[in-house]
Amino acid sequence: MSGEQNSESRRLRLEIFRYNPQDEGSEPHTDVFEVDETPFMTLFIVLNKIRETLDPGLQFDFVCRSATCGSCGMMVNGRPALACRTLTSDLPEEITLYPLPAFKLVGDLSVDTGTWFRGMSERTEAWIHERQAFDPAVQEERMSDDIAAAIYENDRCIECGCCVASCGVANVDPEFLAGAGLNRVARFMVDPRDKRSDAEWFDVVAGDEGVFGCFGMMACADVCPKELPLLEVYAYLRRKTLGARFSGRDRRQ
Ligand code: SF4
Ligand code: SF4
Numbered sequence: 728m729s730g731e732q733n734s735e736s737r738r739l740r741l742e743i744f745r746y747n748p749q750d751e752g753s754e755p756h757t758d759v760f761e762v763d764e765t766p767f768m769t770l771f772i773v774l775n776k777i778r779e780t781l782d783p784g785l786q787f788d789f790v791c792r793s794a795t796c797g798s799c800g801m802m803v804n805g806r807p808a809l810a811c812r813t814l815t816s817d818l819p820e821e822i823t824l825y826p827l828p829a830f831k832l833v834g835d836l837s838v839d840t841g842t843w844f845r846g847m848s849e850r851t852e853a854w855i856h857e858r859q860a861f862d863p864a865v866q867e868e869r870m871s872d873d874i875a876a877a878i879y880e881n882d883r884c885i886e887c888g889c890c891v892a893s894c895g896v897a898n899v900d901p902e903f904l905a906g907a908g909l910n911r912v913a914r915f916m917v918d919p920r921d922k923r924s925d926a927e928w929f930d931v932v933a934g935d936e937g938v939f940g941c942f943g944m945m946a947c948a949d950v951c952p953k954e955l956p957l958l959e960v961y962a963y964l965r966r967k968t969l970g971a972r973f974s975g976r977d978r979r980q
């Protein structure tokens with residue numbers, strides 16, 4: 728059962744990728760560490776234990792420890808996951824940890840997701856393109872509960888990069904928007920404060936770097952720690968962009 732604790736303590740064997748691209752003498756390799764498992768141990772706890780007691784030079788990222796900041800994504804036994812919410816009791820005794828692919832390596836398990844997300848945000852202009860300039864003297868317009876809920880759902884993305892790392896297309900094409908990018912586009916398409924027409928969105932999201940470059944096997948949704956409904960997001964984007972393309976009309980919703 729998920730999260731179940733063993734009555735007998737196990738000795739975990741962790742094989743961890745090591746490489747410092749800033750150090751000319753560094754070569755990619757793996758190091759093996761052994762750690763006694765404790766109840767409700769997460770990979771975050773294991774990595775801190777290794778750094779505190781066995782190797783102070785081990786590089787990895789974390790901030791929140793609660794699946795909120797998106798910093799601690801890594802490949803856990805070949806699958807992208809958040810270290811802070813992965814219980815060792817859900818894993819075998821032999822654990823391999825590698826950095827997320829598709830992002831620039833900082834060192835060991837630490838990657839630079841920020842550059843990828845900034846590039847995606849700039850290419851899609853992921854900010855509100857106002858229909859009208861803000862006027863503090865005018866009463867606020869009310870947004871429908873359904874639209875507010877839809878925006879909130881898209882905004883639950885924590886930018887961990889797990890969907891990008893799992894995506895075969897994103898791994899060979901650094902400009903492919905992947906789950907996080909397509910979800911971000913949908914967030915602004917849904918928002919009635921954004922003035923971009925469906926035809927304008929077509930130029931942003933259609934094509935090989937957008938929703939029509941997606942193979943649709945949904946590895947991204949399988950690994951998303953926030954369980955975002957990415958299948959529905961892609962269906963929405965295809966419907967909206969194809970509608971604009973073939974009807975020649977700008978239809979909202
Ligand atoms: S469904 Fe599309 S975005 Fe998701 S992993 Fe597959 S190719 Fe990438
Ligand atoms: S869509 Fe999910 S997996 Fe992708 S970055 Fe956002 S939270 Fe992470």
Ligand code: FES
Nearest residue numbers: 792796797799811
């Ligand atoms: S440390 Fe913040 S998501 Fe894991």
